[in-house]
Amino acid sequence: MKNLLQSEWLKIKKTRIWWLIIISPILAGIACSAVPIPGELGWLMLLSIGGSIHALLFLPLMVAVFAAFVCRYEHQHNGWKQLFSMPVKRGRVFLAKYLTVLGFVFANQVIFTSVVIGVGLSRGIEGEFPVDMFLRSFFGGWLATLPLAALTLWVAVVWSSFAAAVTVNVILTMPNLLIVNSETIAPLYPWAQPFLMMLPPVEDSFAGFIQLESLLVAILGGLVVFFIGGLVSIQRKAV
Amino acid sequence: MNEIILQTNQLTKTFKKQKAVNAVDLKVYQGDIYGFLGPNGAGKTTTIRMLLGLMKPSGGDIKIFNQSLKNHQLEILKRMGSLVESPSYYEHLTGRENLEALRLLLQAPKARIDEVLNIVRLTQDADRAVKQYSLGMKQRLGIAASLLGNPELLILDEPTNGLDPSGIQEIRELIKTMPKKYGITVIISSHLLSEMEQMATRVGIISKGKLIYQDSIHRLKNKALPQVALRTGQVVKAKSILQSAGFEVGGDSTFVTLENVSDREVAKAVSLLVEQHIPVYRIEERSHSLEDIFLDLTKGGELHAPGTAS
Numbered sequence: 001m002k003n004l005l006q007s008e009w010l011k012i013k014k015t016r017i018w019w020l021i022i023i024s025p026i027l028a029g030i031a032c033s034a035v036p037i038p039g040e041l042g043w044l045m046l047l048s049i050g051g052s053i054h055a056l057l058f059l060p061l062m063v064a065v066f067a068a069f070v071c072r073y074e075h076q077h078n079g080w081k082q083l084f085s086m087p088v089k090r091g092r093v094f095l096a097k098y099l100t101v102l103g104f105v106f107a108n109q110v111i112f113t114s115v116v117i118g119v120g121l122s123r124g125i126e127g128e129f130p131v132d133m134f135l136r137s138f139f140g141g142w143l144a145t146l147p148l149a150a151l152t153l154w155v156a157v158v159w160s161s162f163a164a165a166v167t168v169n170v171i172l173t174m175p176n177l178l179i180v181n182s183e184t185i186a187p188l189y190p191w192a193q194p195f196l197m198m199l200p201p202v203e204d205s206f207a208g209f210i211q212l213e214s215l216l217v218a219i220l221g222g223l224v225v226f227f228i229g230g231l232v233s234i235q236r237k238a239v
Numbered sequence: 240m241n242e243i244i245l246q247t248n249q250l251t252k253t254f255k256k257q258k259a260v261n262a263v264d265l266k267v268y269q270g271d272i273y274g275f276l277g278p279n280g281a282g283k284t285t286t287i288r289m290l291l292g293l294m295k296p297s298g299g300d301i302k303i304f305n306q307s308l309k310n311h312q313l314e315i316l317k318r319m320g321s322l323v324e325s326p327s328y329y330e331h332l333t334g335r336e337n338l339e340a341l342r343l344l345l346q347a348p349k350a351r352i353d354e355v356l357n358i359v360r361l362t363q364d365a366d367r368a369v370k371q372y373s374l375g376m377k378q379r380l381g382i383a384a385s386l387l388g389n390p391e392l393l394i395l396d397e398p399t400n401g402l403d404p405s406g407i408q409e410i411r412e413l414i415k416t417m418p419k420k421y422g423i424t425v426i427i428s429s430h431l432l433s434e435m436e437q438m439a440t441r442v443g444i445i446s447k448g449k450l451i452y453q454d455s456i457h458r459l460k461n462k463a464l465p466q467v468a469l470r471t472g473q474v475v476k477a478k479s480i481l482q483s484a485g486f487e488v489g490g491d492s493t494f495v496t497l498e499n500v501s502d503r504e505v506a507k508a509v510s511l512l513v514e515q516h517i518p519v520y521r522i523e524e525r526s527h528s529l530e531d532i533f534l535d536l537t538k539g540g541e542l543h544a545p546g547t548a549s
Contacts, residue, residue: 003343003344003346004343004344006343007340007341007343007344010332010336010339010340010343011329011332011340014331014332014336015331073329073330073331076329076330077325077326077327077328077329077330078323078324078325078326078327078328079327079328079329081293081323081324081327082327082328082341082384083344084291084292084293085291085292085293085316085319085321085323086316086341086344086345087313087314087316087317087344087345087388088313088344089313238293238294239288239293239294
């Protein structure tokens with residue numbers, strides 16, 4: 001497994017993926033710099049604004065882009081054929097690519113969080129820094145992408161077009177704008193989870209932080225279904 | 240005879256009811272350069288894909304290194320190298336990085352990369368992006384990749400496709416050295432018999448999914464030697480007379496054909512027949528190029544070349 005990951009790393013590190021992981025944090029950073037800060041709730045405000053931009057749209061989309069990236073170089077010049085004639089299990093290949101995608105989402109989260117904190121510090125926000133809130137936002141957002149990464153990787157493995165995974169994900173991400181406002185659907189919709197997980201709780205809003213229901217149904221359920229789907233597809237893939 | 244290294248038994252692949260590969264029994268011995276021949280679309284690549292586990296057979300089975308491919312795929316793949324159709328590569332990486340990405344999976348020693356680069360003479364270009372490689376260089380990189388794991392069996396699918404004559408020559412020379420220098424058995428597919436003629440030790444010919452010929456290249460070449468055809472009366476009797484006199488006899492209902500005969504032997508055959516009062520109407524020489532035989536074989540889908548009692 002380690003060698004598969006090393007090999008994946010070698011292949012991905014020289015692509016343009018690096019430019020993509022800074023887009024969303026930069027946009028979020030710009031928004032955070034512009035928003036007025038209401039006294040003591042400064043950090044909460046910053047995380048809400050930055051999180052809305054990042055988690056509502058960009059994070060789910062980036063997951064698909066990363067997934068498409070780790071498959072693109074295999075689709076381009078018969079990479080799958082060579083890869084599958086190596087003494088490696090196909091399931092392991094899927095897992096290695098999946099972990100690589102998660103790694104880039106993690107990096108994306110690190111940069112996003114650092115940017116928000118950086119903006120906050122430079123603007124001299126008053127009040128204690130809410131460590132808990134930021135940690136939960138950081139990890140919650142990351143966890144919420146687990147099923148999305150599995151689904152988009154599945155799509156990216158099956159279809160050779162770079163656009164396929166991204167398109168599927170765009171179609172499923174767009175309804176977010178409506179769904180996050182629905183108390184009944186939102187906790188169950190996998191694409192809404194990054195938003196729900198990353199945004200801090202505001203009064204009695206249902207949005208915000210780990211709800212057991214979301215975690216089990218939308219995240220774990222989605223993860224299991226999509227991951228198994230991807231595994232089956234890569235086993236059956238004729239190259 | 241050497242040990243059998245690869246064997247298929249009634250290997251079949253069906254695509255939507257059409258049999259792309261139909262009950263093929265391949266037999267490859269250790270140390271062979273096995274030329275796997277057939278026109279385009281005959282089922283060569285499909286067969287090779289199945290040999291590499293890239294595609295599951297619809298029927299039949301594959302044994303490599305005396306193990307079933309179905310049950311021991313990873314162990315077998317570890318001892319094999321391959322190049323299927325057009326070369327596979329990651330164009331954003333250098334040649335060396337391409338090999339490294341595969342070396343990690345094969346868990347081969349790091350020094351092996353320089354060795355294989357040297358074998359295919361890419362050492363100088365190893366640190367250039369593959370994007371800038373010519374087709375021939377990409378092909379050589381593919382061969383280098385196939386050698387990375389120190390394979391015992393190498394499967395090359397049309398490795399000279401799209402190369403210029405000097406590139407073809409180079410790859411051919413390289414392949415020829417494999418069994419002797421490195422102890423590697425090679426299966427190489429091609430649609431050109433002339434190419435195989437110069438390196439293969441054994442050939443299998445596939446046409447329309449069926450293996451229609453499998454034997455040593457010498458046997459095939461012998462078919463290309465001129466035959467002498469005798470048009471006689473009482474053909475059946477004539478054949479038996481000549482056969483009992485020790486001639487290699489073939490032919491159809493109107494002709495008796497003799498293989499590998501000198502002038503003196505022809506004279507002897509004719510006098511034998513005449514002595515037995517069998518009329519000889521005509522004596523003619525028939526020659527076939529190897530290419531003729533190949534075309535004849537693959538067109539008809541079965542053996543039509545005269546005197547093919549193999």
